[in-house]
Amino acid sequence: MRPNLKDMESRYNEKQVQILSVAERLFSEQGFSGTSVRDIAGAANVNVAMISYYFGSKEKLLEAIFDYRISSTAIQMEHLLAQTHVDPFEKIEMLVDHYVDKLQNNTCFFKIMQSEHMKGHGNKDLDGIIFQSKKKNFDLISALIAEGQKKGLFKKNIDVSLMVSTLVGASNQIYIGQQYYKRLHELDDMPEEKFQQLLKKRMRVFLKNMFKAILTYEL
Amino acid sequence: MRPNLKDMESRYNEKQVQILSVAERLFSEQGFSGTSVRDIAGAANVNVAMISYYFGSKEKLLEAIFDYRISSTAIQMEHLLAQTHVDPFEKIEMLVDHYVDKLQNNTCFFKIMQSEHMKGHGNKDLDGIIFQSKKKNFDLISALIAEGQKKGLFKKNIDVSLMVSTLVGASNQIYIGQQYYKRLHELDDMPEEKFQQLLKKRMRVFLKNMFKAILTYEL
DNA sequence: AATTATTAATTAAACGTTTGTTTGAATGTT
DNA sequence: AACATTCAAACAAACGTTTAATTAATAATT
Numbered sequence: 001m002r003p004n005l006k007d008m009e010s011r012y013n014e015k016q017v018q019i020l021s022v023a024e025r026l027f028s029e030q031g032f033s034g035t036s037v038r039d040i041a042g043a044a045n046v047n048v049a050m051i052s053y054y055f056g057s058k059e060k061l062l063e064a065i066f067d068y069r070i071s072s073t074a075i076q077m078e079h080l081l082a083q084t085h086v087d088p089f090e091k092i093e094m095l096v097d098h099y100v101d102k103l104q105n106n107t108c109f110f111k112i113m114q115s116e117h118m119k120g121h122g123n124k125d126l127d128g129i130i131f132q133s134k135k136k137n138f139d140l141i142s143a144l145i146a147e148g149q150k151k152g153l154f155k156k157n158i159d160v161s162l163m164v165s166t167l168v169g170a171s172n173q174i175y176i177g178q179q180y181y182k183r184l185h186e187l188d189d190m191p192e193e194k195f196q197q198l199l200k201k202r203m204r205v206f207l208k209n210m211f212k213a214i215l216t217y218e219l
Numbered sequence: 220m221r222p223n224l225k226d227m228e229s230r231y232n233e234k235q236v237q238i239l240s241v242a243e244r245l246f247s248e249q250g251f252s253g254t255s256v257r258d259i260a261g262a263a264n265v266n267v268a269m270i271s272y273y274f275g276s277k278e279k280l281l282e283a284i285f286d287y288r289i290s291s292t293a294i295q296m297e298h299l300l301a302q303t304h305v306d307p308f309e310k311i312e313m314l315v316d317h318y319v320d321k322l323q324n325n326t327c328f329f330k331i332m333q334s335e336h337m338k339g340h341g342n343k344d345l346d347g348i349i350f351q352s353k354k355k356n357f358d359l360i361s362a363l364i365a366e367g368q369k370k371g372l373f374k375k376n377i378d379v380s381l382m383v384s385t386l387v388g389a390s391n392q393i394y395i396g397q398q399y400y401k402r403l404h405e406l407d408d409m410p411e412e413k414f415q416q417l418l419k420k421r422m423r424v425f426l427k428n429m430f431k432a433i434l435t436y437e438l
Numbered sequence: 439a440a441t442t443a444t445t446a447a448t449t450a451a452a453c454g455t456t457t458g459t460t461t462g463a464a465t466g467t468t
Numbered sequence: 469a470a471c472a473t474t475c476a477a478a479c480a481a482a483c484g485t486t487t488a489a490t491t492a493a494t495a496a497t498t
Binding site for chain 2: 028029030031032033034111114115117118119120131134135138159161162165166168169170171172173174176177179180181183184185202203206209210212213214217
């Protein structure tokens, strides 16, 4: 699965994008420590020294990937939920669609994010970046939930953190483990593109129903 | 967070358990590639050579961790869902309780599992072990769902894979990211033990309600 | 427009560490 | 005596990063 190049081409030149893109893919496949700068340089067809030259270090290369990817997604989410004329249920649907899209188009980055998230206390800078991103999502979705509750559409006593973790965790788990989904459902013969469409459709339906259920279901 | 020692003490001697236990913790904190055999040896207070001596290689040490942890959990799950006199709703509750318990007592291993799951095509042996474990869980839960549907308790058209992924993904996400949960809810001052209890209780309620909702909610 | 001066990009080679693993001798246990 | 354990030391290979020399591109000066 290849990273989404287009978004990177503004701040960095062609060669830098090449390095960032390759690094993103390799980090996602082999982990940060499991990927050497020589792996990256080799796959990106550049000299090893270019990585230090452009990014300073391997660590800072990772930060560069995070820095951009996070800022680009946070803005879109804010935009999405700011629309006042859309009713809360529809916003939930938009939220799910948006997240699934992002996940499908940035699978590599989401994997890296999940990895770094698990390590925790590794890189202080990264930890800050990740927390800020989580906080923003939490606040945005909290507001959405509150709006729905105020209008009497959603039930009371909703733990937003658990809800967001469920969206993120469930989606990532499904996406990351899509090869298992394929094998379990004996879909190995299906062409890759068809399978991606199928998975996306099923995920959307499933997640939307799940959230409607969570938000309205009373014992 | 320390690994759960007790389960390992049958097959391995004291020193081996010491190594396995320390390795499990370090792998979960720093990743497999991010942890050196000298890190492990140092933290376990044994000579570096002991790791090769007892386990053959770093890779096989990881496999040893997997081998045991997986087999010990699979059996319990089977036992749990085999009870014929318990109704499907109650089984769902037991399933959630069991999973949350396992997760809380084996957080280290679950992290490693998640990491290896993400890398995918790394270690062939491990891939097989993980898939078999997933398949078993899938089959067991499929049977449970079918039973509930047959009795008219659950709705039709439930995608078991997505449901299992949701349980696993959501729970892991919450647990792995519990430091964020703490910070977002301003629970930093709460004693660790109290917080663990709180989180466990909230997770159980949340997951149970979620599954009941998923299994019964119609548009 | 041609030449020079300046900066940027690129390279192969080398740097000192750290990596996983092995060795062979020493010690403990049966 | 035979076997299992432990150890410091050594191994080659891989690691991230730097160096110093060279080429390419850009700016400045004639």
